[in-house]
Amino acid sequence: MAKFFAVTIIVIAILSAIPILRHTWVAPEDISTHGALIDEQMSETMAEAGISFLAAQFVLAIFIWKFSNPGPDAKLKNFPGGAKGLVIAAILVVGVEVMALGIFGVKAWANVYLTPPSADALPIQVQAGQFAYYFRYAGADGKFGATHPEMINEGTQNIFGLDPEHDVDARDDIIAAEMAIPVNKEVHLLMHTKDVGHSFYVRELRVQQDFVPGLDVSLHFTATKVGKYEIVCTQLCGLGHYNMKAYLEVMSQPDFDNWLKQQAGQ
């Protein structure tokens, strides 16, 4: 039974590794300027985690095979080097490797979160609410109108609580249920939720960020490939959470300009 157990561990370990090696289930192709570093970090971590996983399972299996139910003459012995060697190995090999991963990973994190958006990034405000996203563009004046939570009214389609009657900046604000952005142009997302916690996750863009009630959160990225992608909510927000999504359309600059004009006309 012990030998069968050992073989089972090895078979499970190998079967577990096959989909990883064959890239059966992987993230969709990256379409961002910062995503390559994240993907690289993921690959390096996978290599280290994979080797650690296989090595640990194989050694466990081998020892179970070799040392279970021995004959009456079998003598007890300790692993040469004892605990001290293992502790040193754990610190030097695993500890240093993992810490190195962490240090290298700082750059990938910094690209998204520790660097400010450039001055000419396109500002877009996104408002999350149970269970939809709405996007606001500043219009020709380049200024967002102030929001007034008490004026939010979905019935009258005043999604952001704008007051165009008294607020000049709000008059040309463009509001859309889908998000369009120009390709190869940095976008500065100003994230705001009107009710509970939500999240903004676009797998292809390699971005995920929670909306925090009461706080305005900032995120910036540049998309590099034209196409249509899903924006989904990853923060449990209520019964319709599974269905809270919108689409992101990455367009050429002329197409984006036309789209903006169309939206302004509506």
Place this chain on the structure above:
Amino acid sequence: MHDMSVHAGQHHAPPTSFIRKHVFSLDHKVIGKQYYALALVAAFIGMFLSWLMRIHLAWNNAAIPGLQLLSKTGAPGGVMTPEYYLQLMTMHGTIMVFFVLTTAPFAAFGNYFLPIQVGAEDMPFPRFNMMSFWVTFTAFLVLMSSFFLGDGPTLGGWTQYAPLNAVGSVAGPGQGLGVVLWMASIALFCVGQLLGSLNFITTTLDLRVKGLSLMRLPLSAWAWFITSCMGLTAFAVLMPACILAILDHVAGTSFFVASNLVINDQIQPHSGGSTLLWQHLFWFFGHPEVYIAIVPGMGIVSHVLLANMRKQMLSQRTLIYSMGALALLSYMVYGHHMFVSGMNPYSSLAFSFPTLVITIPSTIVVLIWTFSLYGSRLRINSASLFALGFISMFVSGGVSGFFLAQPSIDIMLHATYFVVGHFHLVMGVAAMFGIFAGTYFWFPKMTGRMMNETLGKAHFWLSFVGAYCIFMPFHYLGMAGNVRRYASFVDDYLQPLIPVHRFITVAALCTGAAQLIFLYNLIHSRFRGEAAADNPWEATSLEWSTATPPPFDNFGGKHPVVYHDPYQYGVQSSVGDYVMQASPEQVKSDNEEK
């Protein structure tokens, strides 16, 4: 270290009435069994809920026969609504984390065996101990009562993030009274565990018998001691957090609700609160909770392995220090649950590095276990199989922590099934394997009867292979970007992943059914099992020095004296290849703790 005879604090007279003997008992052994029974009932309810969830995820519009009897509004015609899915998911997580993974390995086994392993007659505060169980039991009833509310239990997940947890029923079904009951239940649970932790700590520090230095404590006792230290600090933070959330509901406070939130076009009557405050308080408890669930398993597995390896660990001290390091570090890493929460991004880096450092004690523990097998005389039985399975599961769940410790990778994996796979393997399945190892090992001592080995091994094989079939694919789903906590997969992107979900569901149903073998074995062996000797495993620690099952005062009026460290295996003695801790017989040993 004291002679037990000078400490009469734990003494209490044997009960005479049925109620005081079996219900409101002061006896730590009865309380331990009560905790085990509670965990057993909770585990099967939690598992049943997971079956319902898995069936719904794999076949979204399928009617589950009889489900409408549980909730007419939640499952009209037997088809689960999205909100009912979330409600079942919330209850599954809450029941499993609190009432199974905390109660069974820590409160149940710890209650039963910690006093015996230190040679005491009971815990120092038996009334607190009794109160601990009954408060926990009440907490369970309060939680379960939310199933009977008109709009059902809360749907906010076991993490109950603010402000969904605080704005009331306007945010969705179950978010009114359902949340209040959840918070009340968990606050009560915290009280129960605080009382328990207090008893565990004082038992370990004050009631050790003569000769039992701290370093001569069994690894299981060390694990319970370390866990109780974590419990005392972690539950002490969660309890007030729950009370504050209740106040947000019933007293008009705004601890966790920000100003100017608009739901259904209405501004909510709250202002000035912080939603991130809840996350900080919750995860300050939540991450140590992971170790509260797993460290007792580490102790139990070490204890079981030692008796079955017939030799000492390469270093018992290193294992103790590593478990202590895990406990200490667990308070410094909680922010890794919040990398994309909106907290300061520099904080993410500050939380990332301690999380990576935690890899070191975890690796050391695994290396010590694995390389201690080298040159052993490993006995294969149900208990040792589950202990070895624990190591395999702990490794598999642990390596995925490499990814989640890094904020840059967490951008992709946060809130996906990768996280679900990670924590189910490392704190769910591994901890369950620790519970099973402890059950097969200690059942003879607790009941006086042996469990059936053939059924035990069948249970192991189906559980081991089944758990991998369920939880390894979760990682693949997460890597592909499959978001968790979705009632169904309506995204274009997720449709191709449905076959993987169906495979997982079939595996979950089969693995869950295998647990019925365990249940049958447990109940059948309790009444019909072969009679157990006092020391069927030829083990060394104090619980094996007394009668099976132990008498009311544990050692029949005797006061054991400890002469050896807990794991003197592989020696030549008059009884075989081991010498009991309480045996004065001198043997030649290479490494003996003083």
